Amino acid sequence: MTEPNRKVRSQEGRGRTILGLTGAGALAGVLSAALVMPWAGGLGLTARDAASGFMAMPADLEIPRLVERVLITDVDHRPIAEVAQREREVVRLSEISPWVPAALMAIEDDRFHEHSGLDLKGLLRAATRTAQGDTQGGSTITQQYVKNLLIEQAASEEELERASERTISRKLVELRYAIEVEDRLTKDEIMEGYLNLAYFGAGAHGIEIAARRYFSIAAQDLDPGQAATIVGLVRAPSYYDPLTNPDAARQRRDLVLDRMESTGHLDAAEAAEYKGADLGLDPTPRGGSCYHSEQPFFCDYVMRWLQESEEFAEDPEERRRLLERGGITVRTTLDSAMQEAAQEAIDERVPPGDTTKFAAQVLVEPGTGKVRAMAQNMRYGFDPEEVGTTSINLAVDHADGGSHGYQAGSTFKTFTLAAALDKGLKYKTSFSSPKNVSVSGLSNCDGGVMSKWEVRNAGESDEGSHNMISATKGSVNTYFAQLQRRVGLCETAEMAERVGIHRADGEPLGVWSSFTLGDQEVSPLTVANAYATFASRGTFCEPYPVAAVTVGREGDADFREIRMRSHCDEDAVPTHVADGVNHLLQQTFKGGTANGLGIDRPAAGKTGTTDNAAYAWFAGHTPNLASAVVVGDIRGGEKNPLQGVSIGGRYYGIVYGGTLPGPIWQATMRRAAADLPAESFAPSPSRFGNPSATPPKKKEEEDDSA
Structure with missing residues (x-):
């Protein structure tokens, strides 16, 4: 022919x-x-x-x-x-x-x-x-x-x-x-x-x-x-x-x-x-939206981010016009191997489908803010009656297409540690930490005095005399309540803000007594990026999902490439403070709440479980990769706590940060970090004293002397 x-x-x-x-x-x-x-x-x-x-x-x-x-x-x-x-x-x-x-x-x-x-x-x-x-x-x-x-x-x-x-x-x-x-x-x-x-x-x-x-x-x-x-x-x-x-x-x-x-x-x-021949159709389903993509939630996050990015275009109307007219290629920061690791780790333990329980995870590169992976078990869908689906990106803030956030529990104790070290306190700073304690005298950043706060530990074995190392390993509530009083409630909240912590609903942080126990609703992206600040030895970087945008086709008159860059504050946290935090968080893997969750390379991390197990968290990092995992119920953890539940074929009397989010984090990080250099953290700063300090034998009221 x-x-x-x-x-x-x-x-x-x-x-x-x-x-x-x-x-x-x-x-x-x-x-x-x-x-x-x-x-x-x-x-x-x-x-x-x-x-x-x-x-x-x-x-x-x-x-x-x-x-x-x-x-x-x-x-x-x-x-x-x-x-x-x-x-x-x-x-x-x-x-x-x-x-x-x-x-x-x-x-x-x-x-x-x-x-x-x-x-x-x-x-x-x-x-x-x-x-x-x-x-x-x-x-x-x-x-x-x-x-x-x-x-x-x-x-x-x-x-x-x-x-x-x-x-x-x-x-x-x-x-x-x-x-x-x-x-x-x-x-x-x-x-x-x-x-x-x-x-x-x-x-x-x-x-x-x-x-x-x-x-x-x-x-x-x-x-x-x-x-x-x-x-x-x-x-x-x-x-x-x-x-x-x-x-x-x-x-x-x-x-x-x-x-x-x-x-x-x-x-x-x-x-x-x-x-004489038939039509011979072999149709490809209609695409053209994030819904039809391989990564619908990350796609939605990228499109929303571009709409607000002044690097993409300074004028909001120009950004809207560019996205509407298309003809652009967006190279993101997503690492597909890391994404696959995160997705499989979640799906294996909180299977997608007919369940109201959710798990979401984000991976961030320390020192750059590049978002490397973003996964959740809920599949993309718009029918609120279809269980197991949602159009909400559970990993990001509400303004980015996410939820109003989830209380982060004891992952916030890390910011209290950072505030304490920043104030010059040493690892051996100790408090008698009984099962219950009353804390008074706390003041918020406006000078308002908080009423007396009654705090209790999560378990009987937590009570006793603790210092920073033992309290971090055991996540002892009554210790951290007293450490926050010693450091200052406002100073603790300000440290959290310095590493990027903000509420997922866009409201100001609520600075009240239980701040150290993570009573603020935040997103996994925010928590992962905050921990990345410590991984990078104190450098905070705004998280971002786009590496470069190519407009037009190569050879055309209007062809151009826009490269995105990291927006970082190298002095967000003093280096020695970040190194001290990293040292403390490494101890959780040594007989602490993260025991058995190691990834065969140096790692630091913290579990988090909120009151009544409304949500469970694990946040942790290596020197070159940070991640945060949250597990909860899509209907609201406060009314549907993680108690007496079966998830992924396993029964949980109560879901703690180390029993479900921790294994998800571990499985993800083992694979995601496999091709990264096995870097070590910097040594513990000598100014904070003995890096293996044991708790005092006597129950001392307070000791932060050299």
Whole structure:
């Protein structure tokens, strides 16, 4: 079988002489006068007046970059999502099967290469019948291209209606623009523009997406039958949709094939062969949204982040316009191997499906703020009645598409330790820490004095005399309540803010007595990033999910790459304070609440369980990777605590930070950090005293001396 006549790719016919007239302007004047003659006479106008009026019409049609997809990739350029207001991928004419323009010209404009934007015979026929009340087509490919451009550019319902109306005046506007477009562009450029712009039904804008939608192949691989099927959709995409109306689609395809035969693009035998075959559909489901992506929650987070990123574009309106028009590639910070590790660790222990229990996890790179993974067991869905699904990203703040947060429990004790070391207290700072203790004299940052606070330990074995090391290993509530009093409630809250802690609902932190026990609702991303600050020895970095954005295609005039950068505060926490915290948190793996959760390399971490086990946490880090895990109930942990529950085939009398979030963290970090250098933490600073200090034998009220 031979390919179609290659004149479909040529520039022949541009500026051809018709009726003995040269130049598109003169041609347009005479032909437009002929077009309006039946009505001009009735208005007392001459042909010359009509032609002059026509040529005075605006003709400077803007040809913008087409609305395309936003392609989102992982850090290694692997696609993970496509988001588009209109699902489209612009391709060059050389990347389109030559059977496509052949089919299009055969059915829509077989004199495409012989006219300068106007097919007089077809236009006169259409205008006469339209004026008589029988609306007709007859537009050339160039005129259709113009119409589609006007629809594409419509910024309001009024403009859209005006661009779509089927009237004589609209035909004249199209014609005037078409003549100017023919003078400005080559035939190849017009054909390429048309095929990328046209709507082919089923959400497919442009020939490339249409080829994928109906046949799951690239546009360059379409054969004559497939090209005829797609091109036939142009006239009425819904009616001729092969997915919903295959009989009508086949009849239309056969008509296109007949026209391809009559115009010489196919011989009779070839046309008969394709007409005798079925449609051969192999559809690809519609995409174009985070919902259809591999990583819907991370995709949603990225899109929201870009809408607020001044590095992407300073002006909010410009950011909105760029995202709506697409044609950009977003390379994220997501590490797919780490993402897979996090997802599998969660799904194995809190299986997705018919459950109201959730688990969510975030991995952050210390010293940069790059978000490396973001996983949860709840699948993406919008039906609140469908158990096991949610459209809420459980790992991020409410403003980023997340929840209002979850109380973080004893993971907040880490900030009390940091505040104490920052104030110069030593590891041996000790308190008698009985099962219950009353704490009074606390003041918030506004100077308000808190009422007496009654604190109790989670277990009988916790009571006794403790210092920073033993209290951290055992997560002793009554010790940390007294340490917070010694350091200062406001100072503890301020330290938390210095490492990035903020409420997920956007409200100010509540600075009240139980702050050290994690009574603030926060997101896993916030907690993971706070721990990353200690991992990086005191450098706080704003978390971010995008490494770079490429706008346009390489070689185009508007092509550019925008590289994102870390926004860090190297002095958020003094280095020696961060080193001291890291030393203390390493002890939890040595007979403490994280015992048995090691990952075969140096690690620091802290468990967290809230009152009545509403939520359970584990947050921890190596020097080059930080992570936080939360487990709870999607209906609200306060009313649905993690007590007497079966999760993943295992019964839990109560879920602690070390019994479920901890193993998720461990399984994730073992795999996620496997390819990272096995770095060690800096030595314990000597200023804080003996790094293995044991609790005093006597119950001392307080001792922070050297």
